[in-house]
Amino acid sequence: MGETVTIIGAGIVGICCALSLQERGVQVRLIDRGEPGQETSFGNAGVISPWSIIPQAMPGIWKSIPKMLLSPDGPLSVKPSFWPKMIPWGLRFLGQSGEASARAISDAMEILCQPSVMLYRRHLEGTGHENLVVDSWYVHAFRNADNANLRDLGFVIRKEKGADLELIGPAQIAEVEPALSPDFKAAVLIKGQARARDPGQIARVLADKARAQGADVIRATITALHPTDDGGWRLETSNGEINTEKLVLAAGVWSAELLRPLGVKMPLAAERGYHVAFSDPGVTLNNSVMDVDAKIVASSMVDGIRVAGSSEFAAVDAPADPRKKRLLARQARAMLPDLNSDAMTTWMGRRPSFPDSLPALGPIAGQRGLFAAFGHSHYGLMMAPKTGELIADLAAGVAPNADLTPFAPLRF
Numbered sequence: 001m002g003e004t005v006t007i008i009g010a011g012i013v014g015i016c017c018a019l020s021l022q023e024r025g026v027q028v029r030l031i032d033r034g035e036p037g038q039e040t041s042f043g044n045a046g047v048i049s050p051w052s053i054i055p056q057a058m059p060g061i062w063k064s065i066p067k068m069l070l071s072p073d074g075p076l077s078v079k080p081s082f083w084p085k086m087i088p089w090g091l092r093f094l095g096q097s098g099e100a101s102a103r104a105i106s107d108a109m110e111i112l113c114q115p116s117v118m119l120y121r122r123h124l125e126g127t128g129h130e131n132l133v134v135d136s137w138y139v140h141a142f143r144n145a146d147n148a149n150l151r152d153l154g155f156v157i158r159k160e161k162g163a164d165l166e167l168i169g170p171a172q173i174a175e176v177e178p179a180l181s182p183d184f185k186a187a188v189l190i191k192g193q194a195r196a197r198d199p200g201q202i203a204r205v206l207a208d209k210a211r212a213q214g215a216d217v218i219r220a221t222i223t224a225l226h227p228t229d230d231g232g233w234r235l236e237t238s239n240g241e242i243n244t245e246k247l248v249l250a251a252g253v254w255s256a257e258l259l260r261p262l263g264v265k266m267p268l269a270a271e272r273g274y275h276v277a278f279s280d281p282g283v284t285l286n287n288s289v290m291d292v293d294a295k296i297v298a299s300s301m302v303d304g305i306r307v308a309g310s311s312e313f314a315a316v317d318a319p320a321d322p323r324k325k326r327l328l329a330r331q332a333r334a335m336l337p338d339l340n341s342d343a344m345t346t347w348m349g350r351r352p353s354f355p356d357s358l359p360a361l362g363p364i365a366g367q368r369g370l371f372a373a374f375g376h377s378h379y380g381l382m383m384a385p386k387t388g389e390l391i392a393d394l395a396a397g398v399a400p401n402a403d404l405t406p407f408a409p410l411r412f
Contacts, residue, residue: 004029005395006235006244008222008258009251010036012203013373013380016388017248018210019123024396027214029244030207031237033221037203040252040349043275044381045297045308046196047288048116049138051163052382053109054154055357057097073327075295079314086313089269092355092412099153101356106157108358108406112383117194119385120202129205132302136195137287139177141184141335145169147292148186155188164191179283181337184291195288198302199381218242222251225258231368246395250373252380253316253352255360262367266360267412268375270316271353274324274346275308276332277301282340294331305339307332311351320348353377354412361387361407362394371395372409 005021007014010032018028030036068076078086096105117133124130142148150159150167159165166189173180173187196202211217224236228243235242249255256268285300296309309331310324325346333339352375354360360372373391376383393400 003027003245005246005248006031006233006242007248007250008235009249009255009374010207010217011039011250011252011380012037012041012199012206012384013252013376013387014248014250015203015206015210016123016384017250017373017391018215018388019206020388020392021395022210022213022215024392024398026392026396028210029216029218029242030210031218031220031222031235031242033219033238035204035219036207036217037200040351041203041380042200043273043308043347043349044199045275045288045306046199046299046301047138047193047297047381048120048133048196049190049193049382050114050116051138051158051161051190051193052379053106053113053161054157055096055102055105055109056378057093057355057357058102059097059099059153061097062094072323075310077310077312077321079312079318081318082314085269089267089355092267096356102153103157105356105358105406109379110161111402112359112386113379115386116382119389120194123206123209123385124202127205127209129201132197132202132205133194134197136193137176138190138193139287139289140188140190140292141173141180141289142186142292143183145186148188150188158190165189166191177286177289179285179336179338180289181335183334195299196301196381201302222258225262225370227367233369246369246371248371248373248391248395252374253350255352255372255374259364264364264367264410266409267355269313269353271351271377272310272312272314272348273308273351274310274312274320274328274348275306276325276328277304277306277345277347278332278339278341279304279343279345280340281305281336283336283338289335291331291335294335296328296331296335298332298335305336307335316350324348351377351380358407359383359387360409361390362404362409364409
């Protein structure tokens with residue numbers, strides 16, 4: 001193809017879109033205000049799971065939301081100024097929490113998550129950094145053994161789709177993850193997946209690969225999008241104007257503001273997450289581990305142990321909450337009693353979240369040549385490679401190999 005496809009956003013989703021377009025012979029241009037993959041993509045817990053296919057809205061979740069909101073140690077918080085937007089978003093969220101909806105959304109999530117490990121390994125092949133993705137289990141650890149129930153709908157759905165699950169007790173937990181607190185009395189092992197040893201480095205490596213293959217990587221801030229008379233797009237940026245035939249919007253939570261002047265409104269929320277990282281932890285984890293009670297995930301990485309969690313709804317540019325750092329540090333020590341927490345750093349990122357846990361993927365109706373690739377919520381690392389495949393097919397004029405109706409950008 002002689003045309004150029006421009007991708008706004010060089011996070012892991014945009015980078016995967018670029019690589020997949022290049023595989024189809026398409027020239028690509030990546031534009032981001034920062035370094036590739038160093039914003040939201042940088043700070044996640046590193047889980048790469050074909051089985052992270054369970055939406056956030058599940059049956060009965062409405063019962064637990066008040067407690068999560070009212071507890072100072074809870075995993076959910078809403079900035080007071082965000083409540084006017086939170087209420088309509090939350091009602092849509094609860095509307096998706098029936099079993100039929102949860103199962104339908106899980107089917108759609110499976111399309112994006114199932115090939116994630118294979119596609120990452122294909123992208124990393126030949127870079128010299130193949131060891132950034134390693135085989136792993138996902139350990140869901142419970143302090144109350146009665147709560148570790150394989151009849152839970154989330155585990156049932158995974159099992160029905162072929163996941164290898166195992167319920168273990170305290171003795172087996174000590175064998176699988178010796179660093180975990182003995183307070184954990186049961187765990188569910190989700191096998192057959194992988195973890196990222198440094199998500200930010202994966203993004204850098206893959207961006208460098210795209211660049212080496214001819215991608216034009218531009219550092220600039222996009223200020224406006226304008227359709228042109230010839231069916232293309234004119235971008236106003238901090239470095240001047242850029243014209244392009246086709247445009248992929250992969251700017252995460254910032255995508256909605258770029259679309260608003262075009263008359264496109266979407267219920268996209270900034271669901272902020274935090275992590276703390278310990279560079280000299282003194283302990284090691286063999287797998288990705290979720291403390292189900294605290295809703296945090298810990299994983300050993302190249303530079304130590306990272307513990308990630310929290311769902312904080314707030315304006316995109318609201319300052320970070322310093323209490324989150326203290327809470328995560330305390331929860332990390334409760335999870336890993338021998339953890340050396342002296343050398344600790346903290347981070348905050350902004351998940352782009354729709355109420356149904358699904359991203360917006362595909363052409364945006366009424367906007368010729370404009371494709372959506374954003375809104376991946378908690379699942380961006382898992383969903384990015386397949387998102388790239390699907391968007392590349394669409395932009396290259398190839399019929400995708402999946403039904404994209406659940407991801408329709410204007411479904412709300």
